[in-house]
Amino acid sequence: MWLVRRVAASVAIVFLVVTLTFILMDLAPGKPLLGPPEVVNDPVRDSVLTEQFGLNGPLHIRYFRYLGQLSRGNLGESFGLRRPVADALAEAIPNTLLLAGAALLIDFLMGLGLGVYQAWRVHRLPDVVLSNVTLFLYSVPTFWLGLILLLLFGEWLGWFPIAGMSDPILCPSVSSFYCVMDRLWHLALPAATLGFVGAAGTARFQRAAMLEVSAQDYIRTARAKGASERRVVLRHQLRNALLSFITLFGLAFPFLLTGSVLIETTFAWPGMGRLATDAILRRDFPVVNAAVLLASTLVVTGSLLADVLLAAVDPRLRVRGTA
Amino acid sequence: MTLQAWSALLVAFVLAAWTVGALRRRTARDEAGRRFFRHPTAPWGIGVLAFFVIVAVAAPLVTSYSPIAHNDIVALKNQPPSWSFILGTDVYSRDLWSRVAFGARISLKVGGLGMLVAVTLGTLVGAFAGYYRRWVDAVLMRGVDVGLALPRIFVLLLAIALFDRLGETVLILVIGFTSWFGTSRLVRAEVLSVRERDFVAAARAMGAGSGRVIFRHVLPNAAAPIIVSAALGIGNVLLLEASLSFLGIGVASPKPSWGNIIADGVPYLATAPWTTLFPGLAIALVVMALNAVGDALREALDPRQQAKEST
Numbered sequence: 001m002w003l004v005r006r007v008a009a010s011v012a013i014v015f016l017v018v019t020l021t022f023i024l025m026d027l028a029p030g031k032p033l034l035g036p037p038e039v040v041n042d043p044v045r046d047s048v049l050t051e052q053f054g055l056n057g058p059l060h061i062r063y064f065r066y067l068g069q070l071s072r073g074n075l076g077e078s079f080g081l082r083r084p085v086a087d088a089l090a091e092a093i094p095n096t097l098l099l100a101g102a103a104l105l106i107d108f109l110m111g112l113g114l115g116v117y118q119a120w121r122v123h124r125l126p127d128v129v130l131s132n133v134t135l136f137l138y139s140v141p142t143f144w145l146g147l148i149l150l151l152l153f154g155e156w157l158g159w160f161p162i163a164g165m166s167d168p169i170l171c172p173s174v175s176s177f178y179c180v181m182d183r184l185w186h187l188a189l190p191a192a193t194l195g196f197v198g199a200a201g202t203a204r205f206q207r208a209a210m211l212e213v214s215a216q217d218y219i220r221t222a223r224a225k226g227a228s229e230r231r232v233v234l235r236h237q238l239r240n241a242l243l244s245f246i247t248l249f250g251l252a253f254p255f256l257l258t259g260s261v262l263i264e265t266t267f268a269w270p271g272m273g274r275l276a277t278d279a280i281l282r283r284d285f286p287v288v289n290a291a292v293l294l295a296s297t298l299v300v301t302g303s304l305l306a307d308v309l310l311a312a313v314d315p316r317l318r319v320r321g322t323a
Numbered sequence: 324m325t326l327q328a329w330s331a332l333l334v335a336f337v338l339a340a341w342t343v344g345a346l347r348r349r350t351a352r353d354e355a356g357r358r359f360f361r362h363p364t365a366p367w368g369i370g371v372l373a374f375f376v377i378v379a380v381a382a383p384l385v386t387s388y389s390p391i392a393h394n395d396i397v398a399l400k401n402q403p404p405s406w407s408f409i410l411g412t413d414v415y416s417r418d419l420w421s422r423v424a425f426g427a428r429i430s431l432k433v434g435g436l437g438m439l440v441a442v443t444l445g446t447l448v449g450a451f452a453g454y455y456r457r458w459v460d461a462v463l464m465r466g467v468d469v470g471l472a473l474p475r476i477f478v479l480l481l482a483i484a485l486f487d488r489l490g491e492t493v494l495i496l497v498i499g500f501t502s503w504f505g506t507s508r509l510v511r512a513e514v515l516s517v518r519e520r521d522f523v524a525a526a527r528a529m530g531a532g533s534g535r536v537i538f539r540h541v542l543p544n545a546a547a548p549i550i551v552s553a554a555l556g557i558g559n560v561l562l563l564e565a566s567l568s569f570l571g572i573g574v575a576s577p578k579p580s581w582g583n584i585i586a587d588g589v590p591y592l593a594t595a596p597w598t599t600l601f602p603g604l605a606i607a608l609v610v611m612a613l614n615a616v617g618d619a620l621r622e623a624l625d626p627r628q629q630a631k632e633s634t
Contacts, residue, residue, distance in 0.1 A: 009465075009468070013468055013469050013472045014472065016469045017469060017472055017473055020469070020473070021477075021481065024478075024481050024482070025481065128363075132364075135364075135611055135614060135615070136607060136611060138614065139558065139606075139607050139610035139611040139613075139614055140603070140606075140607045140610075141562050141565045141566060141569075141582075141585075141603060141606055141607075142566075143565075143566065143569050144565070144585060144599070144603035144606070144607075147585075147589065147592060147599055147603075148599075148600065148603070150592065151592055151593070151596050151599075155592065155593045254474070254475070257474055257476070258474075258475065258476045258566075261476050261477075261570075262476075262566055262569065262570070265569070265570065276477060276480075277480060277570060280477065280480040280481055281480075281572075288477075288481070291477065292473075292474060292477055295474035295477060296472050296473060296474055299471075299472050299473075299474060300472045303471075303472075
């Protein structure tokens with residue numbers, strides 16, 4: 001019952017977000033159908049295009065037409081790209097998923113590891129040093145870190161390529177072992193940038209969570225009954241501190257989304273973030289609407305997943321949830 | 324740089340250090356003040372913040388060139404740091420240190436005022452939702468849910484697309500209006516617990532109206548988490564301003580902000596990396612300082628946290 005209500009609320013939120021975007025886009029000045037400059041003032045062409053893309057009629061009519069299309073799974077046709085939005089998205093989404101997935105892996109593995117290690121060595125030298133490093137990475141603009149890494153490892157040392165996601169001549173698509181390696185080689189810097197900044201936040205959070213748990217009575221009990229230090233840290237402390245980590249997992253989605261917009265621009269990575277940014281600047285409504293729909297679904301799903309996971313893992317919450 | 328600018332810079336350093344010392348002496352009698360300065364990085368944070376605020380206020384004094392003047396577009400373009408241009412020059416031969424110092428004015432203003440708008444809105448919404456509960460709470464908090472689900476970077480892009488070229492005021496408002504959702508949840512939670520305390524019931528029994536109860540009795544007792552989240556939030560706004568400028572829609576060049584100095588330098592990353600490096604370092608330093616101060620404030624204002632940390 002709780003779950004049903006929660007899912008329904010999530011759907012309603014996404015619906016409201018999509019509606020808000022639709023209205024906002026309509027208020028934006030600037031003509032969405034900017035063709036080549038020599039034909040811009042052709043009234044016949046303008047009216048034909050307006051008709052073709054369904055831009056005539058009052059806001060509410062267009063809104064309901066849009067909803068009707070959506071309900072049939074039709075995302076419309078992009079003004080600028082002259083192709084169905086679904087096609088453009090289908091091309092961009094896997095690229096973003098690859099980048100965000102790799103970044104998430106670095107984020108959580110490094111963040112968890114560092115956080116647990118720091119809490120174990122709290123207030124000693126390694127913890128103090130790592131605390132300052134994570135504070136720095138946590139405070140840095142993501143795209144700026146990307147630029148600096150690009151300068152160091154791409155421009156000066158020449159270890160990594162400086163833009164794009166594959167060698168355009170040898171490997172236009174993934175076809176051989178060499179091309180898989182080529183893709184990973186292109187992925188390294190952008191994923192590391194996004195992953196390091198995320199890991200710094202995760203480590204700070206995890207360290208605090210571990211320290212909070214370490215003051216609990218059951219940790220003292222575990223020590224008192226003679227459990228080894230390793231067992232206390234891993235079995236008692238970490239397992240309880242992981243609860244707050246799940247919340248963090250839900251929050252990681254919006255972070256990765258914002259990050260990927262900036263990182264994709266920095267590294268010329270052809271993903272969702274760049275597609276959406278370009279579309280907003282060119283008033284390409286259908287692409288923007290689809291991107292916002294997708295993004296808000298992601299954010300809402302993230303927090304929903306975190307809630308469900310928490311309820312599944314922590315029996316105390318389940319009792320409260322059903323009551 | 325002229326001798327005058329160097330000495331002004333030295334004075335700025337001394338003043339920043341003096342501020343830390345003065346603040347420490349001033350708060351030493353107070354338990355919370357002592358806890359604040361016990362935090363290992365808090366004095367550094369205050370010092371860095373004081374330094375950048377002084378530089379922003381005294382920008383014409385600590386620099387010797389105009390931030391927008393093209394000094395010599397042929398001979399002095401993309402010069403590396405030297406004694407006359409301590410941080411180097413950019414592609415238009417403008418002095419980078421002047422741009423960073425004058426950029427501090429705009430960036431700190433956008434950060435500070437943007438957060439002020441966000442905290443005010445968040446506090447009001449949170450206080451009303453928490454105090455009146457029932458349908459007010461339900462409506463406001465569902466709104467907040469939607470706000471949190473909006474992909475913020477897209478919303479900002481959209482909102483900024485509404486105004487073809489936006490000035491600082493609009494930028495501050497747009498950032499403020501999209502940054503208050505988290506604060507309002509925090510305030511609501513705090514108000515929900517404070518409103519049940521005896522002194523609130525007493526105030527109401529003495530005939531105080533809702534407005535008076537909220538603003539004179541409830542909110543002052545819920546101030547600690549609001550202050551902490553504001554300190555941490557300014558850093559986020561600074562980062563946001565930088566990101567927007569990087570995407571080409573923040574403060575418009577030639578007026579310098581830390582974000583658009585970085586953005587201006589990106590095409591010359593390989594030939595003049597200092598244009599990208601230094602403004603980014605300035606942002607990193609200030610945001611680090613704000614995070615350090617925020618952490619220390621949390622420990623100082625919320626002793627429960629302290630008890631947990633010390634064991």
